[in-house]
Each structure stands twice: as structure tokens, then as C-alpha cells.
Amino acid sequence: MQNQIYIISDVHGCFKSLKALINQFPNKENSKIVFVGDLIDRGPSSCEVVKFIMDNNYDCVLGNHEEMFLEFAPSKENEDLSNSKHWLFNCGGEQTLKSYTCKDEYYKQYDFMKTLPLYLEYKDYKTADNRYLVVSHSAVGKVWDKRDSKDKDDIEEFENHLLYSRYKNSNNKEIFNVFGHTIFSTPVLNEYSAAIDLGCYHEKDESKLPSPRLCALEFPSMKIFTQENMEGV
Template identity: 25%
Template structure:
């Protein structure tokens, strides 16, 4: 049985298959992914399925897997969520079982960082997986413009990924950095153990540049705009204001118009609440508290009763598109 440790794949399925063919990978061989299976490449789901179904495979937790698991989705993760569709929940469940390191007789395998003065079992998960918090933690520990492997003096080699080191693995102080940027059009790299022989495949193209353009509209349409606050929507629109592509500009302009219409409707809602409140007072002034109990917006009605209801009161509490739509339905049913 042979052992191969493969660097950050990032959805580059075709390169993965080519590499396994080049090394003549057999079922009895152990294949270890040091994390970041998905995101940025064009076939993240296929990479996931390959490792899920392949015998003698180990996958470590990378920072991109952590983002999916924790629900902190940026653009790359939002793309993958759409690609997985109904199987995304299955993917998340699978991620829960990933380990943060793997050790063989020949090497320690991690995704990202390693504190040189701590034992393997003492390492923090956020350090091993290369999260933002792990990165900030190490910034306080090590001198500026230095990297953890500059201080490593251990006898056992460490194989890691996470940061693109160039076209060829970075070998320093018995550490091997093997993220060679396959999703950016560079190389997918594997190390064979115990010989530490390097195997590489050139990526067919810069997948991430292509994927970013391809998925802009689907990702925008897939966002849960209804659940965002109007302030959050404004921030998203401001963040995307630099985009000049006609189709995307059209979508964003439509989103802006929709948001403005919903916010403008709050004035009409106030008038409707005032009208319903006055009607109750005119008909049953003595039983007003009892009459308003059936309305979900009774808090606004109490303010309206004493002429204290203002549009800003509605703006404070009805601060998402969904809340506006729900209130519109409530008012319609109340008439």
C-alpha cells in the first residue's frame, strides 16, 4: 500500500482524476486530502463525491470546509451551495466528521498552520484549519512578516496547504507546503510517502476567474433578500455598485426599486393602522383593549389611539422585506 497526500483541490475534479491516473492510484492506496476540497473550481460536488465514495481516503478540515460548516458563506461558498442544491445538507453532515490532522509513520498532515512549540494534540482547531481567527492568533505569536514553518524544528515532517506557495512545493525546515494553486490555473500537487516524491498536474485553466463571472447572477438571485434588513440590503447594493455588466446592473436596479417600494409602503401602512384604530374607537371606545387583542399589530394601534404613531415606529420594527409583506397581509385581512 502506498500513501499520497494531495494539496488544496478546490473543486478541480478533472485535475484530481488526471493526477490519480498518473500515479496509478489503486484501491488499496491511501489518499489523504489536507482540506479545501471545494470552492473556486468548477466541480466541487464531483470532488466531494469522489472522496466520499472512495475506499482508503482521508479528508481533513480546511478553512473552506469550516466556512460551510459554520454557515459563514462568502461568494465561493454561495456558489457551491447552489451547485449542491438539495444535497447541500448531506454535504454539511459529512463535513461534521472531518478531522483536523492526520499522522502517519512518515509525516504529520494538516491543512494550514502549526504552532512550533506545541505538541500535535495541543494544537488549536482554528490554527490547524487556517481560519481567520487562527491566523490572527498566530499574528500575535510570531514576528511580523514571518510564517510558522520558519520556527519549526521538529524531527517529523509536516505537510500542509492553505496558502499558495508557487508552482512547486515549498520545502523549509522539514515542512512541505503543497498548495500550488490549481484553481488559479497553476498546479495540483501530491506527495507520495514515504519517499516524498512530488507528483503534479497542470490545471487546464484559471477556474476561479471563470467561476466568479459565471455565477454572479445565480448567487444574487439565490440570496435571501426577504430576510435581510433594509440596512443590510443597502450595504450589499453599495458593495456591488462597482459592477458594470448590464445584466447584473439591471438586477441590482430592480432590487433597489423593489426595496424602495416596500419602504415607501410603510406610510400607507401607518394610515391603514390609524384608520382601523379610529374605527374601533368610534364603535367601541370602552372595549378598545379587548378589541385590539386579535391584531398582531396591536402595539402600533395603542400608539395610534393617542396620535403618537409615526412612520419611524414602523421603520424600526418592520425592517425587512418579509416583515413588510407579512404586515401588508395582516392589514389586508383586518379590513
């Protein structure tokens, strides 16, 4: 039987919830694990989340919140936050900066986030109909065929789509795309993709999001694991 890989949705600084989710896996922390990005912001423990992923050498793709962090958070070259108000106060950046108590660790993680790829391909993990796994932050959609383009406009469109696009999924014949970014009340699976962000950090909303959770997809079995937010516990 093919080994399973676990794809984990947008953690957003929810470290207790992440640990509890992984504890549900049959092989727990020894599993093959990959993250869809948005490790940081909003929740209280971004530093712990990123450190845990680095210490365990887990795979991860770049999310739009990591991109915002690299653009607006202090760097060694520029500590000015005057242009960072939107990220700080509307996107959870303030909580992220508060989670760091050591500058060395902060810059170590800053450098790590700069290395994150836009997508990851796992050609040894396949569905029954022979689609191989591709993990990205948002759906690769109709720009997947532009991934190797050298054209400046194509490169920009591809990057923006994989970081920010919503509701623009499409069937790319050879791949099964797993992604996060857009929050749903339950995972959205079809024959060619899975959207797994269930809004772990989010406040409960009985009409729109009655059960915010952290989610993982076991692939290729398509088994779903979820964990309610534990950050206040």
C-alpha cells in the first residue's frame, strides 16, 4: 500500500491546535507532513508554529501571510513599520510580532520564510486515477501551465494566483491539487482537488462558520482529520 502524506491547512499561529491535530495521525509526528502556508498571523503562537516546522523539517509552501510578513515585518535592513499598519492591525501581524521574544530566532525564521516555494509536487503520491499530488496555498487553477514560463507577466500572474486567488479552481488532468486560503465550513473535495481551510483561528459564526477547525487531508486515502481551536485552553 502506498504511504500516506498529511496536508495541513492554514495554521495561523494556532500551535496548541496544530499539536492536537498531529496527535490524531496514526504515526503522529513521524508522518510525512506538508503545510499549505499561512503558518503565521492572527493566532497567538506564530513563532512556535514556524519553529516546530523548522525543527521537524516539514515541507511547507509560501502563503500570502508569509509574503506579507516578508514585505512588511522588520528586517535586518529595515525595521521601519510606518507602512505596515494594514498587515499589523487588519491581518494579524501584531500578534505575530508579539510571539517573538528572541531576535536571533526571529531572523532565523525570517530567512526560512524567504526559502518557501510557491508550490510542491509529490509525484510518488498518486490517486487511484493516477493524478499526482500538488500542494499550493491557493488553487493553481488555470495558470498551472504557466509555472515554467520565463515571461514576466506570466510569472506575476502565476504567483498572484497561487497566493491570493479564490474560487478559481479547475481540472488539470495530471494533478490532484490540495490548497487552503479560502475558508469553508467543511472540506471541499472533488476528483481533482481539495480545499481544506476551515478557519481554525476564526470566531464561531452559526450562520457562516459554525465550527472553525484546523484540518488535515490524508492523501491519497482522502481521510479527513479536524481539530477545534484550542488556543484558549
